[in-house]
Amino acid sequence: MRVLVKGAGVAGLTAAFELATRGAAVTVAETTDRLGGNASWFAGGMLAPWCERESAEQTVLDLGRDAADWWDAATPGLVTRAGTLVVAAPRDAGELDRFASRTSGHRRVDEDEIALLEPDLAGHFRRGLLFPDEAHLDPRQAMAALHDRLAAMGVDFHFGADARLGSGFDHQIDCTGMAAVDDRLRGVRGEMLILRTPDVLLSRPVRLLHPRFPLYIVPRNDHRFMVGATMIESQSTGPVTARSMTELLGAAYALHPAFGEAGIIETGAGVRPAFPDNLPRVEALGSTVAINGLYRHGFLLAPAMARLAAEIVFSHDKPLEFAHETDRQRRSA
Incomplete structure (x- = not known):
């Protein structure tokens, strides 16, 4: 299976990792000329689901509870578990x-x-x-380490002008953030x-x-x-x-x-x-799966969203989806 991941921020890199570990041939396309410089580059890197619950829904705690373990496995030695x-x-x-x-x-x-x-x-x-039980990491170190690990796994990266790819893929994962065409964002x-x-x-x-x-x-x-x-x-x-x-x-x-x-x-x-409710979405439309709306929880929620996107791509049954009921009603109206 050939999958194109659009965007090399935290959502794109984590999605690429989940897909590659399941055996997909992954290509990552990023319109900027290098890794970094996007919202992920300026993140705090706090893996703090219990603290975030102060202003976020229970969903954020549920989805982010295992983030430190995911990052520890994907980027060994970079997670500090000091609370x-x-x-x-x-x-x-x-x-x-x-x-x-x-x-x-x-x-x-x-x-x-x-x-x-x-x-x-x-x-x-x-x-x-x-x-x-909370943890933290340096986002820039984590992104660089994940990029290098993906490259070693055979993931193909295209930056800048070389990122204008589109055909020849079985699936596309849209992780373009604010550049995505979505009037809800x-x-x-x-x-x-x-x-x-x-x-x-x-x-x-x-x-x-x-x-x-x-x-x-x-x-x-x-x-x-x-x-x-x-x-x-x-x-x-x-x-x-x-x-x-x-x-x-x-x-x-x-x-x-x-x-x-x-x-x-x-x-x-x-x-x-x-999104209006500050919760993330993983949504499928044909062969394209979109991950977006990570809000202030990028490094905390990206692993869970990436896993769900990979499950959609590899699902042979009814497509899975993580979206709020209000969005389902809007699309069915």
């Missing part, structure tokens, strides 16, 4: 209680335990929540910073709750930290705005004053495709 720490300033203690009431899989930690978990945060926060802009400082050491992602601009900080190697992210209803791909920069830096400084002296080594913005 997620959620904290709030004393004046925002109500935000912490609200977060706890909307999530599961956590336990409350006091000031002493916070100091044991993250010594550099000692004395900064009195209460927090630890989600011990909207863009949600996420802005992020990468800071570098040797004066802060974190072992796990830390979420700082705030009524107006909550943020997360994800440790990377070489004393780098990914700080994000805004959620703006916009399809603009322009640079990070001054307002967002101020809020992100202010929140990072609130987490630890040493971030005030950190170097800003990168800023970036990605537009994440989302």
